[in-house]
Amino acid sequence: MRRAGSDGGKVSPRRLPETVAVLEVRRAVRDWVGEYVSDAATGVAVALSGGADSLALTAAAVVEVGAVDALVVDHQLQAGSDVVAADAAATALALGCRSARVVAVDVAGEGGMEAAARRARYAALDEARAGLPVLLGHTLDDQAETVLLGLARGSGGRSIQGMAPWAEPWGRPLLGVRRVVTRQLCTDLDLTPHEDPHNAAPEFTRVRLRTEVLPLLEDVLGGGVAAALARTAEQLRADGAVLDALAGELLHTASDGETLSIETLATAPAALRRRAIRAWLLAGGAKALTGKHLHAVDELITAWRGQGGVAVGGGRSGSRLVAAREHGRLTLRLRSG
Missing domain, CATH: 3.40.50.620 (HUPs)
Structure with missing residues (x-):
């Protein structure tokens, strides 16, 4: 310098x-x-x-x-x-x-x-x-x-x-x-x-x-x-701030500190649910989240067919960060492989 x-x-x-x-x-x-x-x-x-x-x-x-x-x-x-x-x-x-x-x-x-x-x-x-x-x-x-x-x-x-x-x-x-x-x-x-x-x-x-x-x-x-x-961006930021605040309330209600209640999330409006999921994943260490990631995690809640977990990036060497549905809860854990 x-x-x-x-x-x-x-x-x-x-x-x-x-x-x-x-x-x-x-x-x-x-x-x-x-x-x-x-x-x-x-x-x-x-x-x-x-x-x-x-x-x-x-x-x-x-x-x-x-x-x-x-x-x-x-x-x-x-x-x-x-x-x-x-x-x-x-x-x-x-x-x-x-x-x-x-x-x-x-x-x-x-x-x-x-x-x-x-x-x-x-x-x-x-x-x-x-x-x-x-x-x-x-x-x-x-x-x-x-x-x-x-x-x-x-x-x-x-x-x-x-x-x-x-x-x-x-x-x-x-x-x-x-x-x-x-x-x-x-x-x-x-x-x-x-x-x-x-x-x-x-x-x-x-x-x-x-x-x-x-x-x-x-x-x-x-x-x-x-x-x-530019005006469109400004309007969307204002709308987004309101939605983020409501999603934060949803996340607080659904969370036990680590996992999320599937029932609580499933009954929430999609726009709030997806924002809450996004915030939860980022707080848990997910990296470079895409729309594809969020859609796949959302389907664990709304379109459950017994599918496996969703890797969301952010893992360490030799492990992956995976969101999964377990016993009515949404979990986020490191898994080897």
Whole structure:
């Protein structure tokens, strides 16, 4: 980890012009801080990539919050990435951040480069944030892309709820701001965003959604598609919060501390039952749950034909985590093999 520099004292934020784009981004950050940050005096961290979205977020946060620590993750996937990261950190200090740190990570693991880079990035940010909330520069356009990806998975309403504005410690103040606005802010401030070549690489599904699918939908449906998708995600998150609370009550009623009552679950509405099952499986150590897993476990309750248990992932070496029906109870145990 490398600290790009700080004078150790209070840094005066850069004065921003009152353009339409600047005021919109500042308002979004101000509203987010007012709703989700109880003590803004302690400050926030901002994940700064050097791209337009995170630059705009950083500039606005310095003015609206004051105490901002910029965290720049160098994924080391391209030649010169260290220079890009150092430039981003220097820009953060010029904007008035109280500190800027570059964190280099190694990207490796399962699930492809995108997934591995994301895991490495979030782990590094979590370690470096020093207890502060971390603001991420996801915009309304990113939200629309996320909803479309969720639709493709076809795993129910939860998969198209998109990104939450606050999921501790991650904050997303710009979910109502279009990408074109953050770019305009950078122009207004004479900032030159870094253009990550991965953001234009057609081998990545999200890039094709951004450059091909969403523009086509906007054209065919007459515009407003990205905003409509984002509104849908927001409505589903609100509905989902209510359903999760009711499912929690069902889980409490059905549970004896370890197993679940088949009778109690079978008489509950399907939407609540499946949410309760999902929460119970995750609490028990299940990993990478899919709609197929949940459907199979649900059938142990509603379509019992003497079938065996359902492996739900999360086991250790030489064992599997299995949900099964035993003597009128739903059990979750490690089994060898």
